[in-house]
Amino acid sequence: MASTATLVLAASALVASPVPASASSSVPEPPGEREVRFATFNTALERPEEGMLAEELATPDSEQARNIAEIIQHVRPDVLLVNEFDHDDEGEGLRLFQDNYLSVGQNGADPIDYPYVYSAPVNTGVASGVDLNGDGVAVTEPGTPEYAEDAFGYGLFPGQYGMAVLSKYPIVTDEVRTFQTFRWADMPDALLPTDPETGGSYYSEEALEVLRLSSKSHWDVPIDTGRGRPVHLLASHPTPPTFDGPERRNVARNHDEIRFWADYVTRRDSGYIYDDEGVRGGLAPGAPFVIAGDLNADPNDGDGHPEAVTRLLDHRSVVDVRPSSQGGRGAAQRQGGANEDHVGDPGLDSADFNDEPGPGNLRVDYVLPSRSLPARGSGVFWPTVDDPLFRLTGDYPFPSSDHRLVWVDVARP
Structure with a gap:
């Protein structure tokens, strides 16, 4: 989604000349020697056809990718979750992004290298084999909106809107847990949608037998920061709480995808959880973690369930440090529209969405460390x-x- 505001650019912003970090108030100081910078970034590098992103990144000529890389080079996260980056099984797109963009200084910014990468399949664009959008047909041929709506997660092909973790620190790959295939119906008290006309289940029994909770996936990725216990990066990208009907199936799914992490870090609530290897249970008590991703939910504004992200922000084991910017405040004031009716602090916004019609700018991207960090x-x-x-x-x-x-610096455990 994009803002419809009139384009307003300062003259200095039109010139893509090298900018030293000291010349921009938006560039943070480097983290301290005993700190780790965690970040999340929805890069919008998804493409409409399989293989198109890797083909684009095979040359250094993509203006969007250059700008994305320069942002990363200015902020310089140690551990970065990337959302909306098409997944391919060989990791070609990620390799090309590193070699042709991140490893090349953009407009005077220093190159940045991520020697450790984690990527895995996601549910977007994976055929479910059943009718999920209620049109009476189970579409199994990729490439159409009807197929995307019947896939486990909305996608025109397998891997569209994927995600990846880039890290300067080693990833403990043999301890990674993924939850791609966890069934939505296996979550106790799940907000499974109902048909408002009949009061019965919106999804058929056949659909509920296979429907997965994650629209992309949920990952527990341990990061070895070099001081003993790894930090568990809990990564996800829930479905937007829009693009549905009166049954509000995406609102419900977004809520439960976010709730999954709240349960995962709560011992008494995590017993129902199983990973893709069949191992049950949540995070070990006391393990340090960082929840990160485009959660597609604002605690105060927008179309999501009002309790979708509040459960995480108010969790006793989570600290919300409320990352902010002056640019977000200025954008909301400049663009108006729906922003004028928001009750949340626009300085916390992390996405520039349609202002009229639309939800306006929202806080949807999060980096939430545990209290032990x-x-x-x-x-x-x-x-x-x-x-x-x-x-x-x-x-x-x-x-x-x-x-x-969005970035947060935390002390290494």
Whole structure:
């Protein structure tokens, strides 16, 4: 989704000349020696056809990818979750993004290298074999919107809207847990949608037998920060709570995809959980973690379930350090529309969505450390109009993404 606001650019923002970090207030200082910078970034690098992204990244000529890379080079996360980056089984797209973009200094920014990468299949674009959108037909041939709506997660082909973890620290790959195939119906008290006309289940029994909770996937990725216990990066990208009907199936699914992590880090609530290897249970008590991703839910505004993300933000084991930016405040004021009716702090916004009609700018991207990881700093990379780096985010049409990179520095455990 994109903002319909009039394009407003300062003259200095039109020139893509090298900008030292000290010239931009949106560029954070490096994390301390005993700190780790975790970040999430919905890069909007999905493409409409399989293989198209890797083909685009095979040359250094993609303007969007250059801008995405430059943002990452300015913020310099140690551990980065990337959402909306098409998955391919060989990891070709990620390799090309590293070699042709991140490893190349963009507009004077220093190159950045991520020697450790984790990527895995996601549910988007994977045929379910059943009718999930209620039109009476189970579409199994990829490439059409009807197929995408009957896939386990909305996608025109397997791997569209995928995700990946990029890290400067080793990833403990033999301890990664994935929950791609966990069935929605296996969550106790799940908000499975009902047909408002009949009061019965919106989904057929056949659909409930196979329907997975994750629209992409849920990953527990342990990161070895070099000081003993690994930090568990809990990564996901729930479905947007829109694009459905009066049954509000996507609103319900978004709520439960977010609830999954709240249950996972609560021992008494996690017994029902099983991973793709069949191992049951949630996170070990006391294990440090960071929940990250585009959760597609704002605690105060937008179309989501009002309790979707609040359960995480208020969780006794989670600290919400409220990363913010002046650019988000300026955008809401400048663009108006739905933003004028919001009750949440626009400085916390992380996505620039349609203002009229539409939900306006929202806080949907999160980096939430556990209480065992003291936070030292945080922010949202959203430059103000008079910042030289505004050219990297801009207003619609966006030169990078309609989302902003969100980062938090935490003390190494």
